[in-house]
Amino acid sequence: MTDLTPRLRIAILDDYQDVVRTLDCFSKLRGHEVTIWNDAVADVDVLAERLATADALVLLRERTKVDEALVSRLPNLKLVSQNGHVPHIDLAACTRHGVLVSSALTQRPSYPTVEFTWGLILAAMRNIPLESAELRKGIWQSTVGLGLRGRTLGIYGFGRLGSMVARIGVAFGMELLVWGRQGSLDRAQKEGLPVASSKETFFAQSDVLSLHLRLNAETAGLIGPADLALMKPSALLVNTSRAELIEPGALVSALRNGRPGKAAVDVFEHEPLTDPNHPLLLLPNALCTPHLGYVERDNYEFAYGNAFDQVVAFAKGTPINVHNPDVLKQEHHNEP
Known part of the structure; x- marks a missing residue:
C-alpha cells in the first residue's frame, strides 16, 4: 500500500480455523486495519455491533448472509469482497446503500x-x-x-x-x-x-x-x-x-x-x-463431515487471494469483479 492509498478498516468473517493470518496472501492487506472473527454469528444485532466501523467485509463462500437487515445498519460499509457466487448477498440492498460487491467468478475447478x-x-x-x-x-x-x-x-x-x-x-x-x-x-x-x-x-x-x-x-x-x-x-x-x-x-x-x-x-x-x-x-x-470439501490451504490461498486483490483494487479506486456496477454510477458514491 502506498502513502496515497486510503487505509481501510477491514473485517474478515467466519475464519473458523483462525487460518487467514497464516496465509501468504494475507500480506496483501498490509497497511490496512484488519479485524478477524473466528466464530459463526447469525444474529444481526451482534453483527451490526461488531461491524459498525468496517469499511470492507471479506467473506468466505456463503458463511454469512449479507442482506438489507445487516447492510442498513453499517453506515461506513463500502465494499463486500469474496470469491465465487453470491446467492447469500442481497445485491439490490447493497446497491441501495452504496455498497460495492466484488467477487471473482473463476473457472478454476474445486x-x-x-x-x-x-x-x-x-x-x-x-x-x-x-x-x-x-x-x-x-x-x-x-x-x-x-x-x-x-x-x-x-x-x-x-x-x-x-x-x-x-x-x-x-x-x-x-x-x-x-x-x-x-x-x-x-x-x-x-x-x-x-x-x-x-x-x-x-x-x-x-x-x-x-x-x-x-x-x-x-x-x-x-x-x-x-x-x-x-x-x-x-x-x-x-x-x-x-x-x-x-x-x-x-x-x-x-x-x-x-x-x-x-x-x-x-x-x-x-x-x-x-x-x-x-x-x-x-x-x-x-x-x-463438517463441509470440508473446499477447506484446503491452497484453495484458501486462491479464494482469499482473490478477495484481498479486490480489496486492494477498491482502495486504489479501481474496483474489479464488480457484481453491482450501478453503485459506481451513483453521483454521491462514497470514495474510499
Whole structure:
C-alpha cells in the first residue's frame, strides 16, 4: 500500500480455523486495519455491533448472509469482497446503500472437493473411520468392507466436478453411469460414457451415487424418498454438493429403511452444524463431515487471494469483479 492509498478498516468473517493470518496472501492487506472473527454469528444485532466501523467485509463462500437487515445498519460499509457466487448477498440492498460487491467468478475447478469426495467414498465403503476408532479400543477387524473395482459409479450432474470424479472412478476400475439434465447427458455421451435410460434406472443400478449439482430453484428438493428407495441396500450415496438437493428428512428416513445402505455427507441444510443430536449424526450408516470439501490451504490461498486483490483494487479506486456496477454510477458514491 502506498502513502496515497486510503487505509481501510477491514473485517474478515467466519475464519473458523483462525487460518487467514497464516496465509501468504494475507500480506496483501498490509497497511490496512484488519479485524478477524473466528466464530459463526447469525444474529444481526451482534453483527451490526461488531461491524459498525468496517469499511470492507471479506467473506468466505456463503458463511454469512449479507442482506438489507445487516447492510442498513453499517453506515461506513463500502465494499463486500469474496470469491465465487453470491446467492447469500442481497445485491439490490447493497446497491441501495452504496455498497460495492466484488467477487471473482473463476473457472478454476474445486480440485479439493473432488479429492475429498473420493476420500469419503473410500472411507465409507471400507469402513475406515469405524475401524480406526475400534482399533483404539482394542478391537481388531470388526467389519468387512466393499471394494470399488467392477462396481457402478453413478454421477448425478456431469459438469466440471462430476466429470473429474467420474474419471477417477475409471482409474479405480469402476463402471460409470451418468444422469442429469440434457447438457450432462450430452457431455457424457461425447466422452463415450454411458448414460442411464431413466432416473429410476440410475438410482437402482448405482453402487456409489455421487451428487454434483448446483443448487438453484430447479434442483432444490430434486431427490425424494421414491428415488432413494430404489437404491440397493449395499449402495452408498455421497453428497459433497448441497444438502438441499435432497428433500428435507428424506435421507434420514431412507437410511433408517436401509436403502441406500450408507451415506457420506459433507453438507447440511443449516451450517455450521453444531448440534450433536442432529438425526444424521445419530445414524451409524451415515459418515458425516463438517463441509470440508473446499477447506484446503491452497484453495484458501486462491479464494482469499482473490478477495484481498479486490480489496486492494477498491482502495486504489479501481474496483474489479464488480457484481453491482450501478453503485459506481451513483453521483454521491462514497470514495474510499
